[in-house]
Amino acid sequence: MSEQTTVHLIVTRQDGPDTAPYKEEFHIPYRKNMNIISAFMEIQRNPVNSNGDKVAPIQWESNCLEEVCGACSMVINGKPRQACTALIDKLTQPIRVEPMQTFPVMRDLVIDRGRMFDALKRVKAWIPIDGSYDLGPAPRQAEIDRQWRYELSKCMTCGVCLQACPNVNSDSNFIGPFAVGQVQLFNSHPTGKMNKDERMDALLDDGGLQECGNSQNCVQACPKGIPLTTAIAATNREATKHMFKKWLTF
Amino acid sequence: MGTKRSFFNRRLHSLLGVIPVGFFLVEHLFVNYKATEGAQAFTEQVEWLWGMPFLTALEIFGIFLPLMYHGIYGLYIAFQAKNNVNNFGTFRNYMFMLQRVTGVITLVFVMWHLWETRIYKEIHNLSAADLTEHMAGILSNPIVVVIYIIAIIAAVFHFSNGMWSFLVSWGITIGPRAQRVSTYVWAVVFVMVSYLGVSAVIAFADPSFATQLAQ
Structure with a gap:
């Protein structure tokens, strides 16, 4: 034609x-x-x-x-x-x-997308399940949580969100929107939750979550349609709680 | 494990932008609106404000220092971004860019405005009536009027859109629907507060305002 x-x-x-x-x-x-x-x-x-x-x-x-x-x-x-x-x-x-x-x-x-894999290591984007004994099955998760986690799990570390973000550049040390989605993914898992403070501490370090400027390009650009801005705002709420909890507990 | 200094600084920047800087901007424009009722009403309002207890402490710790922190750290944030509205022409990306542009305009204007009003008043030891007259004098120049109107709209935009991002950055509005409703709410606030600010400037610039002063 x-x-x-x-x-x-x-x-x-x-x-x-x-x-x-x-x-x-x-x-x-x-x-x-x-x-x-x-x-x-x-x-x-x-x-x-x-x-x-x-x-x-x-x-x-x-x-x-x-x-x-x-x-x-x-x-x-x-x-x-x-x-x-x-x-x-x-x-x-x-x-x-x-x-x-x-x-x-x-x-x-x-x-070289190596910085993305370094970021995943930094925020501990995995669930520690190895022990010297049988840790038993993971707790069941609610269907609604599973659906949310399924969306986040689609991330393929392609780097499009970093390229689209105005705050990821040579003058900034922002690790990128995808890392926030991955912290959400593992922090909302019933077993992963047990290490959520470690991930949050790593995510709030220099170049972390706070570098987001809400241009919302990431969610527009993501080829997998991952709700990155929702993940960022939800993590912001967690970070607010995390901050006050640390101030008032220690 | 680092010190999380940047997280703390960024959150402090966000908080100070609302309390007290944002609050002060709105209060300032509400008070200025009194000018639409005439020079006498405005002067009385200024006298009432000057009668507040702990005024100097409030001005230094409640306005000046938070404003300087927000402004200087904000410059750092603004110049760190690499705007890309040509490739991503979405509404939010334009807002992101405008937030930075209006922030810089507002900071430059505020420095100048502070110099010719608050500092001028201190040097020349003006009374409230003198200050009203001085202000009418400044705004008798049409170029200055235009600059004031642009700067007020920029400042109010920066405040309104900043409130939108504040609600996201503190995890109050999370989902797309909540954030969309928030956009509408702050758009209305932007129009209303801009109206107050611009009306006051126009009232000062009106020749009849100066005639009232002479009486």
Whole structure:
């Protein structure tokens, strides 16, 4: 049906972690149902830019190709999102593809999301269940809590919320909205609750929850529709209680 | 485990913005509205305020120091953000940006306003009637009137939207519905308080206000 025969891409490339980024244009043959990943694969097969020069193929990361792993996050036409679900037919051309520069760029569209995993370690985003004896089954959880936790559990550490947040940048040490959602996830679990003060202490440290400025971009940008701003406000309430409890108890 | 200093500072910044700074802004604009009833009414209102017990202590600890903390820490917050309304043109993201812009406008204006009113009054030892006359003199310049109106609207916006974020930051309004209702409530407050502030400026700028003074 479509009359277009080529796809015009403008890709922000970078040869290495310490080199300057530059833009490169590509015109590739159009096929039906293409997404950004299949467009990159096409460039891989025939790595020639718009000037006809043979160039190094574009580097990117991807795994699942169904928007559940978070590996192929990049900025497409100004919006951070997954390349696998960015369908060419639904994008305005020329399509501008850039790496998520909130993170260190390794090469082309490959970024290092390591800071997110450091943040998860910092806020202890897990439930300690290992003991030298059988700890027994976890307490049952109410259906309504399970539903809330299911939404939060969809986080795939893709980094889109950090890229979207105006308060995550080189001048700030904010660990990012996703970490707050994960603290909610584990603090609302019947077994996880037992360590909730440890997580809260870690979350309220420098660069934590308080760095949120309520722009609410995270909830708009999250590809999994995680209620991040609700998680943030709910955690703010917990933090208020936590603060007063600490002042009045110790 | 760190000291949680930034959490404490941020929460203090949020609290001081409401009590006492936000409260003072609203009180100030309510009092100024008396100017719409004429120079005499305004002067009497100022005299009543000046008759308050512990006035100097209230001015220093209830207004000046909290305002300075909120303003200076606020500048740090404002310049830390990297605004991205071009890529995320949502209502809340615009509010986020405007909160920072109006905060800076308000701080600059307040410094100037403090210099030409409170400090001027102290240096020249003005009476309430003198101060009313001085104020009418300042607002006889149409450029100053425009600056005052812009600054008052900026300050009231910063207060109203700041109240919205205060309710989120302290975990009072949590869900999207509660936050949406809060947006409407504070929008109404913004319009009402701005009306009070702007009316007072217009009353001062009115030539008949100066004639009343002469009598």
